[in-house]
Structure formats: structure tokens, C-alpha cells
Amino acid sequence: SQTIHQWPATLVQPVGSPLSLECTVEGTSNPNLYWYRQAAGRGLQLLFYSVGIGQISSEVPQNLSASRPQDRQFILSSKKLLLSDSGFYLCAWSGPGHSGNTIYFGEGSWLTVV
Amino acid sequence: QQQVKQSPQSLIVQKGGISIINCAYENTAFDYFPWYQQFPGKGPALLIAIRPDVSEKKEGRFTISFNKSAKQFSLHIMDSQPGDSATYFCAGPSGTYKYIFGTGTRLKVLA
Numbered sequence: 001s002q003t004i005h006q007w008p009a010t011l012v013q014p015v016g017s018p019l020s021l022e023c024t025v026e027g028t029s030n031p032n033l034y035w036y037r038q039a040a041g042r043g044l045q046l047l048f049y050s051v052g053i054g055q056i057s058s059e060v061p062q063n064l065s066a067s068r069p070q071d072r073q074f075i076l077s078s079k080k081l082l083l084s085d086s087g088f089y090l091c092a093w094s095g096p097g098h099s100g101n102t103i104y105f106g107e108g109s110w111l112t113v114v
Numbered sequence: 115q116q117q118v119k120q121s122p123q124s125l126i127v128q129k130g131g132i133s134i135i136n137c138a139y140e141n142t143a144f145d146y147f148p149w150y151q152q153f154p155g156k157g158p159a160l161l162i163a164i165r166p167d168v169s170e171k172k173e174g175r176f177t178i179s180f181n182k183s184a185k186q187f188s189l190h191i192m193d194s195q196p197g198d199s200a201t202y203f204c205a206g207p208s209g210t211y212k213y214i215f216g217t218g219t220r221l222k223v224l225a
Contacts, residue, residue, distance in 0.1 A: 034212075034213075041220075042218070043218050044215040046214070049211055092157075103148075103213050108155070108157045
């Protein structure tokens with residue numbers, strides 16, 4: 001069966017510090033990978049998605065970047081965090097190919113920028 | 115960007131009652147209509163989904179109703195329980211690889 005792992009689960013970072021959130025998927029090949037952000041009590045905002053190694057599409061201009069160095073690894077990064085980067089970050093995957101496949105989420109990472 | 119409009123924003127239901135959440139979409143090319151359930155501090159999990167070739171799908175106490183002509187689909191939770199208290203999201207495909215989500219409905223079931 002497929003599983004998705006996301007870490008760290010919680011982190012508190014000062015303004016201006018770097019960020020690295022990691023996500024790996026097991027039990028599938030060539031998944032579509034996604035990073036979403038959820039502000040407290042709000043909906044899900046798509047940040048990045050990837051359909052293959054090295055292929056990253058950005059949805060929202062911002063202070064963050066994403067990379068996919070391996071087929072089942074997706075990384076969210078920032079060089080300098082802003083207060084507005086605080087939120088709940090969710091990695092997700094779906095089967096390869098076009099949308100219409102179920103999307104599965106990780107457990108999320110709580111980021112607080114202070 | 116294609117929208118998925120979800121209502122109500124919040125819902126309070128007595129234990130044993132029926133919870134109904136609605137979702138309206140714009141893109142007539144949508145071919146998959148999932149509902150997700152999210153508990154506080156957790157990632158959303160797929161609850162139930164429907165494809166447009168059927169008008170209704172039932173899994174236990176959860177039912178999706180789909181109205182293609184109205185471009186709407188809804189989630190019905192029968193015999194609502196306190197354990198159903200969570201945030202519910204509808205979603206739809208947007209473009210070739212993406213999903214967009216509704217703004218969420220916060221359901222509280224009173225014991």
C-alpha cells in the first residue's frame with residue numbers, strides 16, 4: 001500500500017531563517033506531488049505541484065520554492081522566512097497522469113515564524 | 115481560475131440529525147468529485163467520491179448526490195455523530211494535474 005511521510009511535524013523558526021520541509025511517498029512510482037498551505041481555519045491553497053523529477057510548477061508567487069530531486073521526494077524550501085509564511089503545510093500525492101485520480105495528504109507540518 | 119464554491123461555512127447539528135454540505139462548480143469538464151474530512155491538526159482524508167456517470171453514491175452514513183445540470187454536488191451525513199465533527203472540503207480537478215478545494219465547512223455535532 002502507498003504511504004506518505006512528511007517532516008518535521010512542528011517547527012518554530014525566527015524571521016529570516018531558512019526552511020526545509022520534506023515529503024516522501026512509498027509504494028508508488030511517478031506520482032504527482034503537491035504542496036498545499038492552510039492558514040488557521042482556512043481552506044487549502046495550492047503552492048506547487050510536480051509531475052516528474054525536476055519538474056516544478058508554481059501556483060502563487062511567494063517566498064517559497066520547491067524541488068523534486070528524486071521520483072518520490074518533494075521538498076519545500078525558503079531562504080528567508082517571513083511572518084506571513086506561518087501556517088499548516090501539507091504534502092500530497094496522486095497517481096500519475098491527469099487529474100481525476102484521488103489525492104492523498106500527509107499529516108502536515110505546522111510552521112510558526114516568530 | 116475555475117472555482118469550487120462550498121456552503122455553508124459552518125454547521126451545527128444535533129446528534130442523530132442530518133448534515134448537508136453543498137458544493138457548486140464551474141468547470142463542466144470535471145470528472146471526479148471527492149469530499150475530504152479533516153480533523154484538527156491532521157491532513158485531509160478522502161471520505162467519499164463520485165464520478166458524473168452516477169447521480170448518487172452511498173457509503174455507510176455518508177452519501178454524495180450529484181446534479182450535473184445544476185453543476186452541484188452535496189454531501190449528506192445521516193445520523194450525525196459527535197465523532198463526525200470536523201472540517202469537510204469538496205474538490206474538483208482544475209487543469210490537467212491540479213485540484214482546487216472548496217473553502218471548507220466546519221461541522222459540529224452536538225451530543
